Amino acid sequence: MxxxxxxxxxxxxxxxxxxxFLEQNTEAGIALTGTEVKALRQGRANIAxxxxxxxxGDELCLINADIPxxxxxNRFNHEPRRPRKLLxxxxxISRFMVAIQREGMTIIPTKLFFNDKGLVKLEIALAKGKKLxxxxxxxxxxxxxxxxxxxxxxxx
Numbered sequence: 001m002x003x004x005x006x007x008x009x010x011x012x013x014x015x016x017x018x019x020x021f022l023e024q025n026t027e028a029g030i031a032l033t034g035t036e037v038k039a040l041r042q043g044r045a046n047i048a049x050x051x052x053x054x055x056x057g058d059e060l061c062l063i064n065a066d067i068p069x070x071x072x073x074n075r076f077n078h079e080p081r082r083p084r085k086l087l088x089x090x091x092x093i094s095r096f097m098v099a100i101q102r103e104g105m106t107i108i109p110t111k112l113f114f115n116d117k118g119l120v121k122l123e124i125a126l127a128k129g130k131k132l133x134x135x136x137x138x139x140x141x142x143x144x145x146x147x148x149x150x151x152x153x154x155x156x
Contacts, residue, residue, distance in 0.1 A: 007121070011045040011112040018135065020108055020127035027115075029087030030062060030122050035070040035078045040120055044068050045112055052086065052107035052124055054100065060086040060093055062109060062122065086122065099126050 016022060032040075039045070050065040061083040069077045088096075099105045111123040130138070 007113040007115050009111055009113045010040050010043060010120075011047045013047050013050075013108065013110050015048055016108045016110050016125070016127065018130075018138070020106075020125075020129055021134075022108070022110065022125040022127050023105075024126045025110065026088070026092060026124055028060070028092075028122050028124055030112075030120055031085040031087060032067075032120060033078045035073045035076065036067050037120060038073070039067050039070040039078075040112070040114075042070075047109045047112050047122075050109055052096075052109060053083075054097060055083065055085075058093065058097075060088060060096065060107070062086055065109065065112075086124070096126065104128075 044067070046066040047062075051063055052060050053063050055061045062085075063083050064081055065084065066080055067078070068080055096107055100107065105126050105128050107124050108127045109122050110125050113121055113123070115121050
């Protein structure tokens with residue numbers, strides 16, 4: 001399910017396409033506190049080293065996502081790398097759990113954004129890890145596409 005509406009990207013995990021084969025994208029809500037939303041409105045977040053884990057047997061949580069503390073908050077500020085609960089339908093959660101347990105896949109966050117209603121959403125994808133030779137092959141394909149485009153531009 002790809003996001004078609006207009007949205008403002010807060011954080012993008014560009015490294016995910018290099019390290020994993022991404023298969024199914026899903027948009028998930030995320031449970032945040034007030035200071036976390038204010039920090040995200042400033043455009044400060046990092047999801048490059050984060051992943052999604054199963055907690056309490058039936059919940060998905062975003063682990064290791066960095067939302068820095070909000071500067072104007074006082075003692076009620078949030079912890080920057082706390083686990084955050086993802087909000088999905090029960091069917092979607094069970095589909096992800098089956099893919100993790102049976103097929104050995106992982107769930108990777110790919111984008112953190114505000115949707116057209118102003119809500120914070122997280123795009124997650126089922127992923128299978130790439131081996132070193134897969135990464136080399138992808139890099140060679142990218143180099144060849146760049147060289148091919150350059151040749152067509154010069155001769156065309």
